[in-house]
Every structure is written in structure tokens, then in C-alpha cells.
Amino acid sequence: MLNNQYDVDIQGVSMSYGKSTVLDNIDLQIKQGELLTLLGPSGCGKSTTLNIIAGFLQPDQGELLIKGKKMNNVPSYKRDLGMVFQAYSLFPHMTVYDNLAFGLKLRKIDKKVIAEKIDRALGLVRMKGLEDRYPRELSGGQRQRVAIARALVVEPTLLLLDEPLSNLDAKLRVELRAEIKRMQKDVGVTTVFVTHDQDEALSMSDRIVVMNGGKIEQIGTPTEIYQKPATEFVYRFIGxxxxxxxxxxxxxxxxxxxxxxxxxxxxxxxxxxxxxxxxxxxxxxxxxxxxxxxxxxxxxxxxxxxxxxxxxxxxxxxxxxxxxxxxxxxxxxxxxxxxx
Known part of the structure; x- marks a missing residue:
């Protein structure tokens, strides 16, 4: 039985590509309203874990529960998720407003309610006044803000962020990670953030999951991970x-x-x-x-x-x-x- 304080419960999940094991019998619980970061080097299994939560991949064994309901083989569009990718993935032929309205129109929401939701989402990402611009008329940071707003506007159960800051310059990354943390707390949505950047993980997270070779090395707060590493790998990888x-x-x-x-x-x-x-x-x-x-x-x-x-x-x-x-x-x- 899933503890009701968890929005996501991963139980004994394993996955392989051919003879290569990507995830090796991992267990992970994600609390309601927290920002949890999956951190590790390339090939450690963090993106695979995120894609299993999103429904883009199905595990070879184990169970995934979201809000207490088993999600194995449930398609992504039925999981009530908001997803932000590394490459923005905005519709280039649509304005900012239309990009945000797209998911709401599919849900057959009233036009007046759509306008209210978009206004609130643009306020969260500090993009009011740019509703009529096209993605090509925005900076990289602005496009990423729109991508986040589009994910938030549908009021998802989970917000999944797949290395959303990796294409930005160093100063903008610092500014935007602070904005993401503020927005996440304002909205209160349970968020899973994937990154290989330890500074992002330490500065943004409520808890960090350090992964290596398809296994979880340690789960803890940023302070615990940095000051009390559970394994030699964590000590060497963090800081x-x-x-x-x-x-x-x-x-x-x-x-x-x-x-x-x-x-x-x-x-x-x-x-x-x-x-x-x-x-x-x-x-x-x-x-x-x-x-x-x-x-x-x-x-x-x-x-x-x-x-x-x-x-x-x-x-x-x-x-x-x-x-x-x-x-x-x-x-x-x-x-x-x-x-x-």
C-alpha cells in the first residue's frame, strides 16, 4: 500500500537495453510537493528513471505508482504530467499565448478560463506582455520560461524537468534555477528534476538522488549529500x-x-x-x-x-x-x- 505522503512510488524497477543494464532494481519514493533531483554522470540511469515516470519507457520489471495508482503500461497522456525538455520543444508557428493554450484547448476548457490560467502562468514565469511573440523572437531563457509555463498551465500532478537549463549560459542558468525553485514552491507541484550539474542539484533540491551505474548511491538533503556522503562515489562526485x-x-x-x-x-x-x-x-x-x-x-x-x-x-x-x-x-x- 502506498503511503499517502508520496506522489510517486518506484518499487523494484529494472530496465535493460540488450545486455546492458540501465536500472538495477531501484526503489524510490517522491514526497508530495517536493523538488527531487536525479543527479549523476552520463549513463547512470537518471533520464531513464524520468522517462519511466513520464510513460515514455516501460520497465522490464517492478512497479510505478503515481498517487497510489499503478501506472505500468498507462500511456503518458493519461498520467496528468507536465514535461519540460532540454530543447524547449515549443511550436515555432504559434505565439507564446497559443503555445500555452494548446494543452488547455485539448482539454476543452472554456476560453475565459484558458485566458485566466495563461495570465497566471505567465505571471509565475515573469513573461507577461510577451503573449503575442513567437519563439524565434525570444531569447533562450525566455523560451525556457515559456516551456515551463506551458507545463504548469495545465496544473499537472507532477512536473518533470529533463536538464532544462543545459543550453543556457552560466549566468542565466543561475538566475533561472532560482526562478524554477521559487515557482515550484509557489505552485506546490511535485517536481522531478534531472541534471548532471551538482551546483544545480545542491542549490535547488529538497532532496537529491545520486545515481551511478543504474543504482541509487544515496538519497538525502543537499546538506546530507555534501557533508555526510554514504559512499566513496558520492564523496568524489559531489564537490x-x-x-x-x-x-x-x-x-x-x-x-x-x-x-x-x-x-x-x-x-x-x-x-x-x-x-x-x-x-x-x-x-x-x-x-x-x-x-x-x-x-x-x-x-x-x-x-x-x-x-x-x-x-x-x-x-x-x-x-x-x-x-x-x-x-x-x-x-x-x-x-x-x-x-x-
Whole structure:
């Protein structure tokens, strides 16, 4: 039985193309009113998952429920969805108004109600006054806003966004992702967003599903995904990190004494371990350190149990909001540091 707090329930879904497994027995529940992002590298299964929800693909096994109703083999047009694609997919021969009215006319809605719905949708995407323009007369960002408005105007149960910002320039992407988040909260529609861009996922999502090789690596809030990764893949994929190999020299009171080459030693608590793995003495381990968690200064004395080492600055890159500094530690380990 589907919990009534979920709009979508994916149960044991698998799918293959020939001998290639695209989705491997995944389970996923999407809550009412949330913006959930499917995030991962190319080929991880995120777009396939979205297309199964949309009804464009049918899984080889498993069940899909929307609002408690089984949707396997139910055609897309009967699923009450709004879909926004990467390529806008607007009708070039229709004005903005007619593009938005198209789906409403198919539903045989009264003309006056259509006008009211379009006016509200254009207000949400801040496109009022451009109703009579054709897609060719709009910028890329404006066309994407119209595509979103067209999906919202029919008041769908689910809004599905398939990498809708990937064709836009960097500044416009930042502006539009903030607009999408605002619109989604204003309307309250359950939204599934597909992207390979981790900045988009972290800034927009209520929850993130990190996928890899057809499996779900972790589901959590942006803070949980970034600060408490469940697997090594998640740590490496989300954000930047430095990686150093070492050997477990000893374990005392759940403290791991890690020995790096040339006598560099680090002591870490048990909760620092990523994933459900057993680590013993003499095991080779990888240490991941976020660039923003390394401090740089000319004081060789650490505070509050900080680990200090002499390092040489080899390169400085100005990123606008911060500096990325590369340092060489012990003449061997090149680490990246991010600081204001």
C-alpha cells in the first residue's frame, strides 16, 4: 500500500537495453510537493528513471505508482504530467499565448478560463506582455520560461524537468534555477528534476538522488549529500576533494592512526569512515579532504587538535568569489585549498 505522503512510488524497477543494464532494481519514493533531483554522470540511469515516470519507457520489471495508482503500461497522456525538455520543444508557428493554450484547448476548457490560467502562468514565469511573440523572437531563457509555463498551465500532478537549463549560459542558468525553485514552491507541484550539474542539484533540491551505474548511491538533503556522503562515489562526485593514500598503523579507542609516507601521521575517529566497510590494521585507505576544510597561514602551530604541516604554494587561481590555491606538502602531495 502506498503511503499517502508520496506522489510517486518506484518499487523494484529494472530496465535493460540488450545486455546492458540501465536500472538495477531501484526503489524510490517522491514526497508530495517536493523538488527531487536525479543527479549523476552520463549513463547512470537518471533520464531513464524520468522517462519511466513520464510513460515514455516501460520497465522490464517492478512497479510505478503515481498517487497510489499503478501506472505500468498507462500511456503518458493519461498520467496528468507536465514535461519540460532540454530543447524547449515549443511550436515555432504559434505565439507564446497559443503555445500555452494548446494543452488547455485539448482539454476543452472554456476560453475565459484558458485566458485566466495563461495570465497566471505567465505571471509565475515573469513573461507577461510577451503573449503575442513567437519563439524565434525570444531569447533562450525566455523560451525556457515559456516551456515551463506551458507545463504548469495545465496544473499537472507532477512536473518533470529533463536538464532544462543545459543550453543556457552560466549566468542565466543561475538566475533561472532560482526562478524554477521559487515557482515550484509557489505552485506546490511535485517536481522531478534531472541534471548532471551538482551546483544545480545542491542549490535547488529538497532532496537529491545520486545515481551511478543504474543504482541509487544515496538519497538525502543537499546538506546530507555534501557533508555526510554514504559512499566513496558520492564523496568524489559531489564537490571537490583531495585524495591521499595511507596505511592504518593502529586502532585505539575507535581512533584510527593513519600513516602517510615520510612519517606524516593523521588520527581520525571511526565516524570518519564512508560507507559500511570494515577497516583493520595494515589496511590501505584513502583520505578525502574538502578544499574548504584546509586552512592556510604562516603559523605552524595548530589549534584545537588541527593537523599542521609545512607546505609550499605552487599555484594560485582567482575564481572571483574565492581563491583556489595549490600547495605541495612534504614535497610530494599536491593539495587544493579554497579560501576567500
Amino acid at each position: 571537490n576533494s583531495n585524495c591521499i593514500e595511507g596505511t592504518v598503523a593502529s586502532i585505539e579507542n575507535e581512533l584510527f592512526n593513519i600513516e602517510i609516507n615520510k612519517g606524516w601521521k593523521i588520527q581520525l575517529p571511526k565516524e570518519s569512515i564512508i560507507g559500511q566497510v570494515q577497516i583493520g590494521v595494515n589496511d590501505v585507505v584513502r583520505l578525502y579532504i574538502r578544499p574548504e576544510n584546509i586552512l592556510i597561514g604562516n603559523d605552524a602551530k595548530g589549534k584545537n587538535h588541527e593537523i599542521t604541516h609545512l607546505a609550499k604554494i605552487v599555484q594560485m587561481n582567482y575564481l572571483g568569489a574565492a581563491w583556489e590555491i595549490e600547495v605541495l606538502v612534504e614535497g610530494e602531495y599536491l593539495l587544493k585549498i579554497t579560501c576567500p
